[in-house]
Amino acid sequence: MYPYIDLGFYRLPTFWLINIIGVLVCALMLFIRNKDFSFLNVDITNAGAIGICGAVVGAKVLFALTIIPVLIKYREYYFSSFEIFFTAVSSGAVFYGGLILFIIVINWYLNRYSINKKTYWDFMAPCIPLFHVFGRIGCFLNGCCHGVVSERFGIAFSNSPSSINGIPYLPVQLIEAFLNLCLFFALIIFEKKYHNQGKILYVYIISYGVIRFITEFFRGDAIRGIWFFLSTSQWISLILICYGIYKLVTEIKKIDNKAVS
Amino acid sequence: MSDDIKKDINETVDTVKDEAVKVVEEVKSAFTGEAPNPNVGGGNAGYRAPQNSGSNGKAIASLVLGIIACVVGIWWWYVSLACAIVGIILGAMARKENQSGLATAGFVVSIIGLAITLIMFICLVIIGIGIGLSGY
Numbered sequence: 001m002y003p004y005i006d007l008g009f010y011r012l013p014t015f016w017l018i019n020i021i022g023v024l025v026c027a028l029m030l031f032i033r034n035k036d037f038s039f040l041n042v043d044i045t046n047a048g049a050i051g052i053c054g055a056v057v058g059a060k061v062l063f064a065l066t067i068i069p070v071l072i073k074y075r076e077y078y079f080s081s082f083e084i085f086f087t088a089v090s091s092g093a094v095f096y097g098g099l100i101l102f103i104i105v106i107n108w109y110l111n112r113y114s115i116n117k118k119t120y121w122d123f124m125a126p127c128i129p130l131f132h133v134f135g136r137i138g139c140f141l142n143g144c145c146h147g148v149v150s151e152r153f154g155i156a157f158s159n160s161p162s163s164i165n166g167i168p169y170l171p172v173q174l175i176e177a178f179l180n181l182c183l184f185f186a187l188i189i190f191e192k193k194y195h196n197q198g199k200i201l202y203v204y205i206i207s208y209g210v211i212r213f214i215t216e217f218f219r220g221d222a223i224r225g226i227w228f229f230l231s232t233s234q235w236i237s238l239i240l241i242c243y244g245i246y247k248l249v250t251e252i253k254k255i256d257n258k259a260v261s
Numbered sequence: 262m263s264d265d266i267k268k269d270i271n272e273t274v275d276t277v278k279d280e281a282v283k284v285v286e287e288v289k290s291a292f293t294g295e296a297p298n299p300n301v302g303g304g305n306a307g308y309r310a311p312q313n314s315g316s317n318g319k320a321i322a323s324l325v326l327g328i329i330a331c332v333v334g335i336w337w338w339y340v341s342l343a344c345a346i347v348g349i350i351l352g353a354m355a356r357k358e359n360q361s362g363l364a365t366a367g368f369v370v371s372i373i374g375l376a377i378t379l380i381m382f383i384c385l386v387i388i389g390i391g392i393g394l395s396g397y
Contacts (some may be wrong), residue, residue, distance in 0.1 A: 013383040020376065042360060046353035049372055053346040113357055
């Protein structure tokens with residue numbers, strides 16, 4: 001694995017570099033697609049940057065909430081110093097926390113400056129799985145978020161600071177990256193067909209919810225929050241799938257009512 | 262400190278306070294789905310561009326916070342993360358209201374500060390997962 005790139009004076013985390021590349025690729029994709037939408041460049045960059053801030057905070061906050069039982073169980077260690085406590089609560093991230101706050105803060109920006117939310121999310125939503133492709137590749141290079149042990153299909157990590165080296169783990173990160181890439185192309189095609197109908201974000205939420213619910217069964221990394229046999233991300237997937245179906249049906253009914261009237 | 266500089270600082274602080282109150286109202290409305298309270302911070306339900314001095318205040322604040330985030334990002338990443346995020350938000354608002362070079366500079370510097378901070382964050386994620394494997 002390649003968790004770091006050694007620059008001599010500093011070891012640059014590969015996960016960080018891959019995510020930066022992901023952000024730049026998504027920005028390029030947004031500017032290319034903007035010819036079909038005509039948003040102001042300042043709105044694209046502002047909403048994107050503010051959304052990323054929300055995503056970082058949301059991912060960290062949700063992770064901190066999921067490890068509360070671990071913190072309480074080993075409180076003598078984790079509360080022994082501020083640095084150990086803060087490192088622990090900052091030491092992971094949950095994608096769903098980032099996604100939810102990303103959507104909320106961008107909606108705040110769109111409300112504040114009176115920008116059409118439906119059209120904007122049709123524009124922005126396909127870039128979320130595109131960015132996630134890079135995130136999962138970063139996870140693979142870092143050796144984190146791996147799958148269960150699999151002698152037949154597993155890949156053994158070496159030099160990974162985030163897993164036990166030498167044991168073959170199912171590369172769930174690469175599987176999810178591939179599925180996200182397929183989802184990106186599917187959303188692009190779907191958006192071309194149902195342009196400006198405000199459905200793309202909900203289709204993404206439902207599709208990714210299903211993908212994540214299934215892939216979570218094959219995750220084998222150490223720190224998982226488990227509640228009544230399902231992981232935190234699986235519970236969130238179920239909630240988001242229900243929410244996405246409800247909103248999609250509502251949007252379809254609105255469009256049908258407009259067509260009738 | 263001269264009176265002009267004190268006056269500029271006070272105006273900037275007042276602008277940031279007003280905008281903070283407006284932001285809280287708008288976040289509340291994003292959660293609840295209700296329209297923002299029109300009696301807060303301006304009294305207009307639709308978007309209205311504020312005075313240039315307000316935008317300049319935000320642009321300057323964004324630039325200052327971005328520089329702080331860049332400088333302290335490696336050592337005090339939690340401070341630089343807060344500065345970078347607030348800097349990006351203020352820079353975005355300043356760019357939207359009055360697209361000036363100063364607002365863009367503040368926005369860009371804050372983004373660089375966030376990128377530097379995230380390097381430290383990622384390193385902590387790697388260390389933290391390692392601690393998780395130690396049995397604790």
